[in-house]
Amino acid sequence: GAVVSQHPSRVICKSGTSVKIECRSLDFQATTMFWYRQFPKKSLMLMATSNEGSKATYEQGVEKDKFLINHASLTLSTLTVTSAHPEDSSFYICSAISGRATGELFFGEGSRLTVL
Amino acid sequence: GENVEQHPSTLSVQEGDSAVIKCTYSDSASNYFPWYKQELGKGPQLIIDIRSNVGEKKDQRIAVTLNKTAKHFSLHITETQPEDSAVYFCAAKSGTASKLTFGTGTRLQVTL
Numbered sequence: 001g002a003v004v005s006q007h008p009s010r011v012i013c014k015s016g017t018s019v020k021i022e023c024r025s026l027d028f029q030a031t032t033m034f035w036y037r038q039f040p041k042k043s044l045m046l047m048a049t050s051n052e053g054s055k056a057t058y059e060q061g062v063e064k065d066k067f068l069i070n071h072a073s074l075t076l077s078t079l080t081v082t083s084a085h086p087e088d089s090s091f092y093i094c095s096a097i098s099g100r101a102t103g104e105l106f107f108g109e110g111s112r113l114t115v116l
Numbered sequence: 117g118e119n120v121e122q123h124p125s126t127l128s129v130q131e132g133d134s135a136v137i138k139c140t141y142s143d144s145a146s147n148y149f150p151w152y153k154q155e156l157g158k159g160p161q162l163i164i165d166i167r168s169n170v171g172e173k174k175d176q177r178i179a180v181t182l183n184k185t186a187k188h189f190s191l192h193i194t195e196t197q198p199e200d201s202a203v204y205f206c207a208a209k210s211g212t213a214s215k216l217t218f219g220t221g222t223r224l225q226v227t228l
Binding site for chain 1: 148158161221
């Protein structure tokens with residue numbers, strides 16, 4: 001299947017700092033990427049839809065000023081958690097729609113954020 | 117919007133037995149139904165999917181069935197192995213939306 005790479009896989013930061021997570025589609029161009037958050041033993045919660053060259057669309061209840069999303073190219077979307085607090089600690093996962101006409105969705109390996 | 121329910125939440129089977137996970141969806145416009153396997157600490161991996169123009173799809177030990185009338189679809193894993201142990205998520209998407217709606221997940225444990 002298509003490859004989606006996410007970096008870093010783990011990050012620990014202090015409260016008040018900002019953290020950037022990158023999501024890359026390695027072997028296809030992705031005009032649309034998605035960012036999810038997953039709590040322990042829970043399902044994936046869609047945070048926002050990232051569209052190349054335009055503003056992201058955020059789901060209800062997700063603070064767009066706190067979770068900054070940039071999709072500057074067809075292979076890269078970034079999620080920046082600004083002024084992180086312990087409650088932002090979570091598993092963040094990106095996904096991208098494959099370039100195939102069938103439009104399968106492939107996920108990155110996830111990034112575990114721990115805010116101290 | 118779409119609502120996807122998934123059962124059971126946990127499933128324990130002995131190695132070699134079959135496992136079945138069921139999902140129902142609410143939006144009759146949904147036409148794409150993927151299944152994902154998530155191992156601990158990793159992102160979900162697409163294992164099989166089905167579209168609304170077919171009723172069944174098989175790939176080696178895994179198969180998915182779809183009943184559009186009843187709005188439910190199921191994942192079947194035969195001859196289970198310990199490496200099948202993971203959390204499985206079903207999902208649904210309609211042709212007019214690009215985002216998936218996920219089920220709540222099933223934790224499958226295959227015991228020796």
